[in-house]
Amino acid sequence: MNEAVALTPERILETTEDVLRRFGLAKATVVDVARALDVSHGSVYRHFPSKASLRDAVAKRWLDRANEPLCKLAAADGPAPERLEQWLRTMFAIKQKKVCDDPEMFATYLALAQEAREVVEAYKNKQCDLVAKILSDGVAQGVFEIDDIKATARAVFDATVRYHHPAHAEEWAKPECPSRIDALIALLLKGLRACKS
Amino acid sequence: MNEAVALTPERILETTEDVLRRFGLAKATVVDVARALDVSHGSVYRHFPSKASLRDAVAKRWLDRANEPLCKLAAADGPAPERLEQWLRTMFAIKQKKVCDDPEMFATYLALAQEAREVVEAYKNKQCDLVAKILSDGVAQGVFEIDDIKATARAVFDATVRYHHPAHAEEWAKPECPSRIDALIALLLKGLRACKS
DNA sequence: TGCCTGACAGATATTGAAATCTGTCAGCGG
DNA sequence: CCGCTGACAGATTTCAATATCTGTCAGGCA
Known part of the structure; x- marks a missing residue:
């Protein structure tokens, strides 16, 4: 040595x-x-066999680090609607923090992610699985009424794209953003919730 | 002359x-x-006072043309849920058609739209108003249950961003796309619908 | 008079030669 | 024997000179 x-x-x-x-x-x-x-x-x-593979590995590290708090939230217990809401808000907050703290670094991350397709795809799938976990907990608790959990988890992920996909980052700073997030989350939760009345 | x-x-x-x-x-x-x-x-x-204003005017023409069928749908009558679904699907179809038919032209349009911020903003607001129109029809028909129509219309628009914002265009061709759209629309409609059971 | 032209200044884009980078590999040193 | 080096070929990027474009305006033509 x-x-x-x-x-x-x-x-x-x-x-x-x-x-x-x-x-x-x-x-x-x-x-x-x-x-x-x-x-x-x-x-x-x-x-590393190529510069691309090096970049991919860096991207994976970043994404895994960012994902950690979300994994914990999904694994926690408690009422599913509250957990889903917190999970989504946490995801938005993580992204927004990255943009605010260091926009230049975020631009680097964005460009990196656009090249590391496969890595990003895997990351998204993992996130959808986390959502699915919360949804199935909600079904077990009787608070959610869902046909196809996997498809619905994907739908929740898709529906919130505007607030977690870096392509929309420049809109996150707008003053009307928080209330729009509130409206979106309310709409989604209503769509998931079992009708009781 | x-x-x-x-x-x-x-x-x-x-x-x-x-x-x-x-x-x-x-x-x-x-x-x-x-x-x-x-x-x-x-x-x-x-x-035209500048090249930028010329580009903006071209963008406006394009957007207005694309918007026409959507205006008609919003003004039509019939059950609101079906109309909303058709409105959304039509919007997605218009965008997707543009991409498929002439990807090069779409890239031009995309770049154009990114520079013509104000024009695009106005166009989006108009689309939200159309959604709001359908939603308020639905409330009048007793099929939708909505607190704040304007906010909810915006939420529906935001939730479907993935399938109408050009930044996501390259994902529209994926084979799993149609079923994901189905799941998303189902989730949103369930969130809007008044609970009857 | 009212619309158009064409020359102009400063800003922006193109180009091609020179510099740098990526990825490989024969060979050095521990 | 094993991992590192440094020179190399081909691809990519940089840079500065050159060409083109944007936006203005004094003047021409109907």
Whole structure:
């Protein structure tokens, strides 16, 4: 083993994220990453077969990190409607926080996500599964009335696209946004709820 | 009056659309438009103060044309749920047709719309008003149960963003799309409908 | 007079040569 | 033997010179 820290995929990913943060997606090269790690760029290619795969791996890390709080919420227990509402609001908040905190970084993330199709697709599917989990809890609790849980979870995800898809990010800052979110969530919850009256 | 056809704003718009169709948004210049009209480009500036205003006017024409069938549907009568469903499906179909028929032209339209913010905003508001019209008909018919019609109309518009906003156009061709639309519409209609049971 | 032209200044886009980057691999050093 | 290096070919990006475009306006023509 070398006296220096070993060159692991994890260390490369960390450094790549750093480089992206400093240079932006357009400017960052794998030569930059190698320089930051103080190795030749050939060494980086020993761990990632291409620049694209490196980018994908970074994207996956980001998305997984962002997903963590949502997984917890879906796994929690309590009344499904409240949990669904909180789950959605948390998802919106996570995205919005990213935009506000560091718009430049968000732009990087957006561009990254647009190239890492497969990774993003998997991430979306995971999110739909989380929604489905809450919905099925709601059905078990007798508060939701749902035909096809998977399809309905997808519908909820689709219906809220405006507030979680980065393509609409620039609209999230508008002052009328919160009340529009309220109206949307109310409409969806009413659509899910079992009729009692 | 000249022996040639007079140079009217209408004629300029028509020709501009033609030029855009042939050259694409990126390449089309007002010099091209003037050439096609066989006048100097200075003459075009006599009718439109800037290239941006010309583009906006073209965008408005397009949007108004696309909106026409939707206005008719909103003004029709009959049971509100069916009408809303048909209204939504028609809107989706109009957009999808544009993408399929001429993807290049759609890209032009998309870029155009992204620059003509105000025009697009007005168009969206008009569409929300149409939805609100159908919703209030539904309330009058006793089939919908709605607190705030304007807010709910906006919520329906927001919830269907994925299937009418051009940013999502590339997903419209997917095979699972129709069934996802079905699930979404079913969920929304259930949320709007008055509970009878 | 009223509409159009064409030349002009400053801004923007195009182009092609030079620089940089991606991905590979033979060979070095531990 | 194993992992790293650094030179290399082909692809991509940068940059600055050149060309084109936008928007204005004084003047021509009916």
